[in-house]
Amino acid sequence: MLRKYSNxxxxxxxxxxxxxxxFSAGMVNVASLIIFFAFTSNVTGHYAILAEEIAKGHWYQVxxxxxxxxxxxxxxxxxxxxxxxxxxxxxxxxxxxPLLLEMLCLxxxxxxxxxxxxxxxxxxxxxxxxxxxxxxxxxxxxASVSNFVVKTTHLTGLTTDLGILFSMFTQKEFRDxxxxxxxxxxxxxxxxxxxxxxxxxxxxxxxxxxxxFFVVACVIVVxxxxxxxxxxxxxxxxxxxxxxxxxxxxxxxxxxxxxxxxSH
Amino acid sequence: MRSKLxxxxxxxxLAAVSGFLLLVSSAASPDQLLAGTWEEVAWEYEKVDxxxxxxxxxxxxxxxxxxxxxxxxLIVHRAEKWHFWPNGTLSLIAEGDINDxxxxxxxxxxxxxxxxxxxxxxxxTEESYNIVKLTQDELTLHFYTEMQARGIAxxxxxxxx
Numbered sequence: 001m002l003r004k005y006s007n008x009x010x011x012x013x014x015x016x017x018x019x020x021x022x023f024s025a026g027m028v029n030v031a032s033l034i035i036f037f038a039f040t041s042n043v044t045g046h047y048a049i050l051a052e053e054i055a056k057g058h059w060y061q062v063x064x065x066x067x068x069x070x071x072x073x074x075x076x077x078x079x080x081x082x083x084x085x086x087x088x089x090x091x092x093x094x095x096x097x098p099l100l101l102e103m104l105c106l107x108x109x110x111x112x113x114x115x116x117x118x119x120x121x122x123x124x125x126x127x128x129x130x131x132x133x134x135x136x137x138x139x140x141x142x143a144s145v146s147n148f149v150v151k152t153t154h155l156t157g158l159t160t161d162l163g164i165l166f167s168m169f170t171q172k173e174f175r176d177x178x179x180x181x182x183x184x185x186x187x188x189x190x191x192x193x194x195x196x197x198x199x200x201x202x203x204x205x206x207x208x209x210x211x212x213f214f215v216v217a218c219v220i221v222v223x224x225x226x227x228x229x230x231x232x233x234x235x236x237x238x239x240x241x242x243x244x245x246x247x248x249x250x251x252x253x254x255x256x257x258x259x260x261x262x263s264h
Numbered sequence: 265m266r267s268k269l270x271x272x273x274x275x276x277x278l279a280a281v282s283g284f285l286l287l288v289s290s291a292a293s294p295d296q297l298l299a300g301t302w303e304e305v306a307w308e309y310e311k312v313d314x315x316x317x318x319x320x321x322x323x324x325x326x327x328x329x330x331x332x333x334x335x336x337x338l339i340v341h342r343a344e345k346w347h348f349w350p351n352g353t354l355s356l357i358a359e360g361d362i363n364d365x366x367x368x369x370x371x372x373x374x375x376x377x378x379x380x381x382x383x384x385x386x387x388x389t390e391e392s393y394n395i396v397k398l399t400q401d402e403l404t405l406h407f408y409t410e411m412q413a414r415g416i417a418x419x420x421x422x423x424x425x
Contacts, residue, residue, distance in 0.1 A: 036375055036376065037375040037376035037379075037380040037392075038375070038376045038377065049377070053377075058291070059287050059288075059290050059291040060287065060288055060290075060291040060292065060293050060294070060378075061294070061377045061378060061379075062287050063283075063284050063285075063286075063287025063288035063291075064288065064377050064378075065377055066280075066283070066284055066287065067284045070280055070284070119352075119373040120295070120352075120373075121293060121294060121295045121373075121374045121375075121378050122293075124374070124375055124376070125377070
């Protein structure tokens with residue numbers, strides 16, 4: 001899910017990555033909406049609000065919303081910066097590091113919110129900013145890893161693409177195109193995962209409060225560990241195969257030597 | 265070349281951070297603006313029955329009876345003056361209260377970018393209001409109601425100095 005890069009990724013890789021990251025984005029967005037009355041997994045609305053606040057001359061709010069947009073941008077920047085600089089050395093680490101940073105941000109929000117949050121406006125603005133940075137990291141990572149195929153924190157583009165795809169499916173030639181069908185499966189999976197996570201977040205928030213962010217962190221741990229375990233498993237198999245091949249080779253050499261000694 | 269590019273990136277980043285600091289320090293934050301005493305000026309509502317007359321602002325002004333009906337389930341019921349203390353306490357003072365002694369004390373918090381006013385009463389009841397306008401002299405709140413005033417009800421305040 002995280003090891004493969006760009007065009008070497010299969011549909012299955014993209015669906016796994018898309019579903020899990022959309023799940024975390026859906027949970028974060030709904031939780032932040034309930035707690036802070038602010039969206040944190042998308043910035044389209046924030047651009048509209050920025051324009052509105054500029055028009056009204058509310059310069060404090062302009063500064064805050066501008067900082068939020070900047071933090072989302074910085075998240076995507078940092079994620080891709082890590083990937084393009086580390087990818088050749090260690091592809092898995094390059095893709096896992098942005099997720100680790102995201103997890104760190106969300107756990108910080110969870111701990112601070114649960115134990116220290118006094119509900120001041122400044123705290124709210126900073127925590128919303130931290131979540132936007134985390135979502136920028138996630139979106140930057142998924143988009144970069146999947147060659148811009150998977151984007152999971154906002155559904156505007158996804159809904160547009162689905163509309164286009166389903167209109168294409170009215171013609172048989174497109175219905176029979178496995179690439180288009182695969183794309184539709186990916187987008188539907190992301191949408192369903194995002195909405196389900198949002199519903200779950202709203203349902204469990206009243207019981208868990210800020211601890212809902214720990215659940216999201218667990219989802220990210222699953223993404224990181226799943227790939228790590230798969231990587232270790234593949235390495236183990238590779239090592240065993242190499243070991244078996246070496247044993248076979250040694251056996252062959254030993255037999256050759258035995259045959260040589262007998263003939264002499 | 266690489267260091268020049270790095271300098272450009274750092275320059276743009278610092279300019280963005282400076283712009284942010286300039287913006288937030290040049291204007292009062294919503295919680296600073298809100299602190300103080302506000303007096304209700306008018307209760308209005310978004311929609312009126314067509315049969316009631318023209319859709320003018322004057323026809324939208326809620327009568328005292330209707331206001332009491334709308335507000336009977338609200339925390340702010342029968343308040344005339346709202347005093348927002350910087351420590352997050354809100355004192356509701358009604359007309360006729362002796363020496364402006366508060367009739368009710370609750371907690372206020374701002375959410376979002378300072379556009380949502382949350383009121384907590386006894387840690388049980390919670391109400392949210394949209395802050396539509398907040399200046400040194402004027403405060404306008406919107407809230408949803410299902411009463412006769414269909415749609416959004418609007419409370420306008422002026423600051424008491």
